[in-house]
Amino acid sequence: MKTIKRFLEPTPIQYLGKLSGGQKLFIKRDDLLGFCFGGNKCRIGAAFLEDMEKLGADFMVSYGSRSSNLNRVVSALCRSQNIPCRILSSEEKGERDGFNAAMISQMGIERMPCSKEKVADTVSHTLQSLREQGFHPYYIYGNMYGKGNEAAARTAYRKAYREILDWQEQNQISFDAIFLASGTGMTQGGLLAGKWENGGREKIIGISVARDLESGVAGVRRYAGEGREDICFETEYRCGGYGKYDEEIEAGIRQMMEDNGIALDPIYTGKAYTGMLRWLKKQGEGMEHVLFLHTGGLPLYFDYLNSKVKEVRQ
Amino acid sequence: MKTIKRFLEPTPIQYLGKLSGGQKLFIKRDDLLGFCFGGNKCRIGAAFLEDMEKLGADFMVSYGSRSSNLNRVVSALCRSQNIPCRILSSEEKGERDGFNAAMISQMGIERMPCSKEKVADTVSHTLQSLREQGFHPYYIYGNMYGKGNEAAARTAYRKAYREILDWQEQNQISFDAIFLASGTGMTQGGLLAGKWENGGREKIIGISVARDLESGVAGVRRYAGEGREDICFETEYRCGGYGKYDEEIEAGIRQMMEDNGIALDPIYTGKAYTGMLRWLKKQGEGMEHVLFLHTGGLPLYFDYLNSKVKEVRQ
Numbered sequence: 001m002k003t004i005k006r007f008l009e010p011t012p013i014q015y016l017g018k019l020s021g022g023q024k025l026f027i028k029r030d031d032l033l034g035f036c037f038g039g040n041k042c043r044i045g046a047a048f049l050e051d052m053e054k055l056g057a058d059f060m061v062s063y064g065s066r067s068s069n070l071n072r073v074v075s076a077l078c079r080s081q082n083i084p085c086r087i088l089s090s091e092e093k094g095e096r097d098g099f100n101a102a103m104i105s106q107m108g109i110e111r112m113p114c115s116k117e118k119v120a121d122t123v124s125h126t127l128q129s130l131r132e133q134g135f136h137p138y139y140i141y142g143n144m145y146g147k148g149n150e151a152a153a154r155t156a157y158r159k160a161y162r163e164i165l166d167w168q169e170q171n172q173i174s175f176d177a178i179f180l181a182s183g184t185g186m187t188q189g190g191l192l193a194g195k196w197e198n199g200g201r202e203k204i205i206g207i208s209v210a211r212d213l214e215s216g217v218a219g220v221r222r223y224a225g226e227g228r229e230d231i232c233f234e235t236e237y238r239c240g241g242y243g244k245y246d247e248e249i250e251a252g253i254r255q256m257m258e259d260n261g262i263a264l265d266p267i268y269t270g271k272a273y274t275g276m277l278r279w280l281k282k283q284g285e286g287m288e289h290v291l292f293l294h295t296g297g298l299p300l301y302f303d304y305l306n307s308k309v310k311e312v313r314q
Numbered sequence: 315m316k317t318i319k320r321f322l323e324p325t326p327i328q329y330l331g332k333l334s335g336g337q338k339l340f341i342k343r344d345d346l347l348g349f350c351f352g353g354n355k356c357r358i359g360a361a362f363l364e365d366m367e368k369l370g371a372d373f374m375v376s377y378g379s380r381s382s383n384l385n386r387v388v389s390a391l392c393r394s395q396n397i398p399c400r401i402l403s404s405e406e407k408g409e410r411d412g413f414n415a416a417m418i419s420q421m422g423i424e425r426m427p428c429s430k431e432k433v434a435d436t437v438s439h440t441l442q443s444l445r446e447q448g449f450h451p452y453y454i455y456g457n458m459y460g461k462g463n464e465a466a467a468r469t470a471y472r473k474a475y476r477e478i479l480d481w482q483e484q485n486q487i488s489f490d491a492i493f494l495a496s497g498t499g500m501t502q503g504g505l506l507a508g509k510w511e512n513g514g515r516e517k518i519i520g521i522s523v524a525r526d527l528e529s530g531v532a533g534v535r536r537y538a539g540e541g542r543e544d545i546c547f548e549t550e551y552r553c554g555g556y557g558k559y560d561e562e563i564e565a566g567i568r569q570m571m572e573d574n575g576i577a578l579d580p581i582y583t584g585k586a587y588t589g590m591l592r593w594l595k596k597q598g599e600g601m602e603h604v605l606f607l608h609t610g611g612l613p614l615y616f617d618y619l620n621s622k623v624k625e626v627r628q
Contacts (some may be wrong), residue, residue, distance in 0.1 A: 006326075006328050006329070007328075007575070009326055012320075012323060012348065014320050014321075014348070015320070029348055031348075032346050032348050034326065034328070034343055034345075034346050034575075034576070035574075035575035035576075036571070036575035036576075036577075037577070037612075073575075076571070076572075076575045077575070079572045079573075080572065080573055080574060080575055097623065099616060099619060102619055102622070102623045103571075103619065106568070106571075106619065106622060107571070107572055254420070257350070257390070257417075257420075257421070258390075258393045258394065258421055259393075259394055260349075260394060261321070261348075261349035261350035261387075261390045261391070261394055262348070262349075262350075263350075263351070298351075298612075299616070302413060302613070302616040305413060305416055305417065305420065306620070308416070308420060309411065309416045
């Protein structure tokens with residue numbers, strides 16, 4: 001099996017500047033992971049593929065929204081390893097394919113629509129049918145209810161936390177907080193596991209891109225594993241729900257590109273970045289160094305740009 | 315002035331696999347330079363901005379095709395440094411904006427159409443009018459005929475060559491050849507300058523994306539500076555000219571994404587990559603290690619994907 005490790009070299013942490021509240025802002029560039037447009041899902045997808053290999057499974061089944069970064073990266077990883085793969089895609093009526101979905105199709109990966117209400121049934125049916133065909137399928141979230149693979153997912157950002165810690169030690173800088181876009185909780189949970197393991201002291205603050213407090217915290221807790229600390233999962237900046245965004249988020253995206261040449265998207269990173277700025281204005285006093293984890297999703301920036309170009313043309 | 319150096323950290327060199335002719339293929343990931351979607355134009359644009367600062371100029375004028383990566387990066391660099399900027403854009407009738415042009419517009423940078431036949435006049439007129447307004451304009455190519463800034467451009471890939479050499483020394487691997495997409499000659503010329511300076515021995519082979527032999531070699535020679543060596547500028551793989559591509563190039567793009575999760579585009583890197591493979595089949599016997607320099611241009615991959623999605627919808 002060709003190694004996929006070469007794409008997981010430590011990513012840079014860069015200084016972006018001082019915020020109006022005086023905090024020095026840094027960014028960890030997981031958007032620069034060098035496989036299929038990078039992002040946190042490179043690390044997480046690679047962890048799943050390793051788990052899958054360990055279990056001797058031979059067919060990947062993944063699930064996510066139509067704009068899922070995970071589905072794109074998992075498809076590309078499976079393609080590169082010659083592992084057959086099926087994507088279950090929760091699609092709303094009237095939605096059009098964005099670039100993540102288009103790339104999956106371009107790679108010739110099978111994509112099956114799957115309504116959000118019937119995920120467990122669809123997964124169960126898919127796995128059964130694959131088993132009947134002689135495969136040993138691997139469902140990325142574990143069992144038909146999406147549970148069981150937390151430990152595999154956790155390893156990805158538990159290791160990435162170690163990178164952040166090493167950087168802090170080398171540069172004699174202590175982050176007061178690490179902010180990130182938080183959805184299912186895989187990334188935030190992994191970071192927390194790494195923090196607990198290494199005795200870290202910074203707050204790890206997830207900005208919810210969709211979930212409410214209860215299900216959000218439960219997700220992070222599940223992926224973090226054992227630990228006594230409260231989960232910081234901020235639900236105030238969701239802007240009406242998954243995929244929704246407003247002028248403030250758009251201004252944040254524009255600003256980041258114009259100041260630093262870094263692309264954010266309105267669904268995940270742009271929402272989290274803007275949420276972080278608002279959070280810091282309200283309760284960031286006394287913080288000196290904060291880190292924003294850029295979790296990638298570059299194809300979504302181009303979806304966004306497509307929508308802006310269409311606005312102009314109309 | 316905010317530093318732009320943080321975006322120019324050495325980029326990884328990765329092993330991709332063995333070609334059918336037995337050569338081991340490596341890739342240098344300048345597509346991962348962390349400013350505005352990376353690419354060779356990050357290094358080159360930064361070199362121009364440094365030169366501009368040294369000269370005390372305060373207004374950037376750039377020129378290129380509508381899909382120019384240089385224009386995108388220079389616009390973003392100027393934006394990030396608060397340097398006013400005007401883009402002269404050679405546009406064919408009926409062309410639509412791709413993502414490079416769209417990003418320039420999104421950043422609020424002024425874009426002026428400029429026919430290829432009237433570049434010198436337009437440049438001269440633009441510079442004069444800016445001077446009358448009290449600016450000290452900097453034309454990215456030098457004088458109105460596009461000459462004079464070769465030394466500034468050269469520094470970018472002269473330095474990048476040093477990175478490649480360091481990597482070879484550290485890894486005890488000698489490249490027999492470095493292949494790259496070659497247009498104006500800035501990148502190939504810089505690499506050659508670095509090679510001569512350091513006593514390098516590999517061939518540096520430019521795959522022409524547009525120019526014929528005479529003007530191509532003249533361009534590379536100009537940017538390389540003094541040196542006795544013949545210029546390797548291969549014009550056989552142009553596929554009919556700038557921006558044109560065929561099924562073989564498309565297959566190369568697909569293969570690279572499916573094998574390695576690396577995006578190529580049909581105008582520059584995909585054409586150069588496919589050209590390299592054909593070159594190696596014909597005359598690569600005896601070569602053991604070859605390096606492909608990925609010169610970036612990720613927005614053009616998404617333009618290409620847009621065109622594929624539209625094909626499907628029709």
